Amino acid sequence: MNLLIVDDSLIVRNAIERCVQNGEISSVFRAENGQEAVEMFAHHRPELVTMDLTMPKLDGLQAISRIRSIEPNSSILVISALNSHKTAMEAISRGACGFLTKPFTEREVGEALEELAAHARRIAH
Amino acid sequence: MAEAFIQRLTPQSTLAELPAYGLTLDVESRGKEAGRLFESDPDLPGIVVTKAGRVRFVLSRGQYLRLVSRNFGHEVFDPRPIQLMLDTLDADDEPLILEDRTAIQDAVGRALRRPRALIYEPIVVRSSPGSGREIAVVDFPDLLRADSRISALRNTQMEQILATVEEGFMMVDAEGRIATERSASVGKIFGIDPAAGLPLPVFLEPLLGEEKAELCKGYLATLFNPNVIEKLIADINPLLRAQVRTRNGTTKFLRFRFVRGLENGTIQRILVKIEDISREVELEEERRAEEMRAKERIGRIFEVVRADPGPLAAFIRKLSPELKRVRQWLDPEKGDLSFEDRLAQVYRVLHGLKGEAGLVGLDSFQRKAHLLEQQLTAARRSSELEVATLERLRNGLGELESAQDEIRSAIEQLRGLSAASADAVPSADPRRAHGAQGSRPINGREVVPFWDGxxxxxxxxxxxxxxxxxxxxxxxxxxxxxxxxxxxxxxxxxxxxxxxxxxxxxxxxxxxxxxxxxxxxxxxxxxxxxxxxxxxxxxxxxxxxxxxxxxxxxxxxxxxxxxxxxxxxxxxxxxxxxxxxxxxxxxxxxxxxxxxxxxxxxxxxxxxxxxxxxxxxxxxxxxxxx
Missing domain, CATH: 3.30.565.10 (Histidine kinase-like ATPase, C-terminal domain)
Known part of the structure; x- marks a missing residue:
């Protein structure tokens, strides 16, 4: 399985990548805004995506919609500092599978990625 | 040593529950009297020394031993009045006297704010009139032991509450309607038994308010959405800590947790767990308030560490007389200035102090001075009675005065950290600032420029x-x-x-x-x-x-x-x-x-x-x- 990490902060992208312990994840792609995320997704078709919400060019909510229109079965986890229930619900109604609020610990992200991978496996079967 | 008192402590314990030693001597008693008392009770931490019936000093065992172990110590002090010991110890300050109904944790705070040199000395406890033991000495280590015991007790209390928390369960179907199955405690928690068939958000709206009820509706829909991973939406559960107004007008805090019920791989219903977490929230808030106070104390110490030592010492030296002048101007009984002149004088001094506090890095003091300055500006325009205005301003000044005390105590605590670090900390004591022990001796050649800092x-x-x-x-x-x-x-x-x-x-x-x-x-x-x-x-x-x-x-x-x-x-x-x-x-x-x-x-x-x-x-x- 492949993972696409979308966040405008290099520090956060690095932090999330460090959390990848799942042996099933073979490649990690990185994008720093929604626009780039959609292009990367269309090209590499990763099974798993972590998505920031507030980003330049194209924001996370719009990126989720576009990615889901390319691949309705993609598994997207929102990782955002935006702690608004409304936005979270909006992200989920557009097709996100879960929501993790920043700041996060490596363990939290690691476990969340496990869950996301398990979810993707169920869909694939 | 009797440690039984430790076992009897509760989180509400006061100084009255600590071992107390009520031995007193007059300053005119001979030094050997003190020696006899210390010898007769090896646990005795100190003796209250009185002068004309008033508490003058606590002579601690440590201080006594230091004096008599000098060359010819016994020869000098034994036959002479205890007053000589006090003079030798340079004991100018009043000892810390606390009421016996003071809570242990407050007492520790007060005791730790004593000057560094006196910090381990015993404290004096005064009991409420008529209870027999009027005045007594409590050993400082006993106070610390009691404090740490109480902290431990508080934590246990918290855990017990978590264990005995009231919990209720109910079921909600795919349309969000409340099912008939629910635990008996549900009615007790809400103060009303929810009717079966009523949608959960509708039931919750009068209790939680419209906004929360709406969020609850959205969250339930999310839970029934098969694309959503149950564990990965726990973070956005809007009812993790919901304030509820019950029918009888009381407020409590409830925590709702939602668990999917699967049948043949599809989500059929949601199990709703409800806990009453009011007590937990209350304790948490108490603890947060205590943490805030601790943080403020530490913050002040950091301010002092960061501050430039030379200018800080100069500022601290002038602070006390300036605040005293301000207090006099704010006292209508003192001086014959007009109301306007009083305010004008105070304003000038405050304005100056505010600027200097910022300059030496005491931001918290600067903020407080600014607030008082604003009050003052408002007072000039208000139609309030002049006496009332002055009184209000005096209260505001109290804030600044206690900030001053805290800065001094922060400095004292820092001075004690180590002999080496004392160099970096200015003395709050004007006598020492210029003396041999002063933090930055101003010798003939090195002049501190007025733009220092x-x-x-x-x-x-x-x-x-x-x-x-x-x-x-x-x-x-x-x-x-x-x-x-x-x-x-x-x-x-x-x-x-x-x-x-x-x-x-x-x-x-x-x-x-x-x-x-x-x-x-x-x-x-x-x-x-x-x-x-x-x-x-x-x-x-x-x-x-x-x-x-x-x-x-x-x-x-x-x-x-x-x-x-x-x-x-x-x-x-x-x-x-x-x-x-x-x-x-x-x-x-x-x-x-x-x-x-x-x-x-x-x-x-x-x-x-x-x-x-x-x-x-x-x-x-x-x-x-x-």
Whole structure:
């Protein structure tokens, strides 16, 4: 399985990548805004995506919609500092599978990625 | 040693529950009397020494042993009155006396705020009248042991509450309707039993309010969405901590958790777990408040560590007499000043202290002074009774006074950290600041310049105002007569403040007009021996004075406004300032007026020069002896 990490902060992208312990994840792609995320997704078709919400060019909510229109079965986890229930619900109604609020610990992200991978496996079967 | 008292403590325990030793001696008793008492009870931590029936001192075992173990100690002290021991110990301060109903944790706080040298000494406990033991000594280690026991008890109490928390369950179907299955405690938790078939959000709306009920509806829908991973939405559960108004008008905190019920791989219903977490929330808030207080104490220590030691010591030394003067002005019984004059005097002193606090890095003190200054400004306009106004201001002053105490105690605590670090910390004690143990001895050759600490302050303040500036000087401290150091410091603070707040442009604007983004503030000092004058020039490279606006304002105030020289003089008039709002860094017209008055008091004068768009300079002339 492949993972696409979308966040405008290099520090956060690095932090999330460090959390990848799942042996099933073979490649990690990185994008720093929604626009780039959609292009990367269309090209590499990763099974798993972590998505920031507030980003330049194209924001996370719009990126989720576009990615889901390319691949309705993609598994997207929102990782955002935006702690608004409304936005979270909006992200989920557009097709996100879960929501993790920043700041996060490596363990939290690691476990969340496990869950996301398990979810993707169920869909694939 | 009897440690049984530890076992009997509860989180609400007071000093009355600690071992107490009620032995007293008069200052006229012989030293050997004290020795006899210490020998007869090896646990006795100290003896209350009274003078004419009043508590004068606590002679601790440690202090006694230190005295008599000197050469000929017994010979000197045994036959003479205890008063001699007190004199030798230089025991000027009143001992800490606390009521026996003081909570242990409060008592520890008070005891730790004693001067470092006395911190391990016993404390005196006074019991409520009639209870037999009027006055007694409590050992400090006993107090600490009791405190740590109580902290441990509090944590256990928290855990027990978590274990016995009330919990209820109910089921919700795919339409969000409440099913018939639910635990008996549900009715108890809500104060009403939910009717089966009622949608959960509808049931919750009168209890939680419309907004939360709406969020609950959205969250339930999310839970029934098969694309959503149950564990990965726990973070956005809107009811993790919901404040609920029950029917009988009380408020409680509930935690809702939602668990999917699967049948054949599809989500059929949701199990809703409800816990009453009111007590937990309450304890958590208490603990948070306690943490905040602790943080504030630590924050103050950090402020003191960061502060520049020389200027901080100078500030602390002048703080106490200044606050005393302010208190007198605010007391209608003292002095015969008019109400307006009282407020004006207080305002001037406060304004000065505020600036200096910022300069030495005591931001919290600066904020408090600013708040009081604002109160004062409001008081000048209010129609309240004058006596009431003064009383309110005295209360406000209390805040500043306790901030002062806390700064001193922070300094004392730091001094004790280690002998080495004491060098970095100024003494709060004026006797020590100049003495051999002083933090920074001012010897004949090294003179602290009056702009000491200024570069750092300017750096910080100009950054905060979004107008980065650098302070630059080639002046030498010894070019100044000593008596001008303190007033020139006050003046410079005021001028720098004015300059940064009003004089300097934003970096963007500076760039557009071809100036470097980083502004420059310059100080120059020249001695004119021929004229017997000292010339101090402070100059910024900001936007300069707006002569047009100054002329308008001068005319408004009925001042002469024909020539540059007249305009230049007008800006030093009381109440002249054209800035509309007052903030932490610049006041309301009091500044330049204050500067001029101060300099004239020294026989000096001040002039403003400016080229619009280029610079503003203040020239100060002061007399120097031949």
């Amino acid at each position: 200024m570069p750092g302050w300017i750096d910080k303040m100009s950054q905060r105002m979004g107008k980065p500036a650098r302070f630059y000087t080639e002046a030498k401290a010894d070019e100044l007569p000593a008596q001008y150091r303190s007033p020139l410091r006050d003046v410079l603070i005021q001028l720098v403040r004015n300059s940064i707040v009003h004089g300097l442009e934003e970096p963007e604007l500076r760039r557009k007009t071809g100036k470097p983004a980083l502004a420059t503030l310059q100080l120059a000092i020249r001695r004119h021996e021929d004229r017997g004058q000292l010339e101090v020039i402070f100059q910024d490279d900001g936007r300069g004075l707006d002569w047009q606006r100054i002329a308008e304002r001068a005319q408004q105030l009925g001042l002469a406004a024909r020539t540059r020289a007249e305009l230049s003089r007008s800006i030093f008039t009381a109440g002249f300032s054209t800035a509309e709002q007052t903030d932490l860094d610049a006041g309301r017209g009091v500044g330049l007026d204050l500067v001029k008055t101060k300099l004239e008091g020294l026989g000096g004068s001040i002039y403003a020069h400016s080229e619009p768009g280029t610079f503003c300079a203040f020239q100060i002339l002061l007399p120097i002896g031949p």
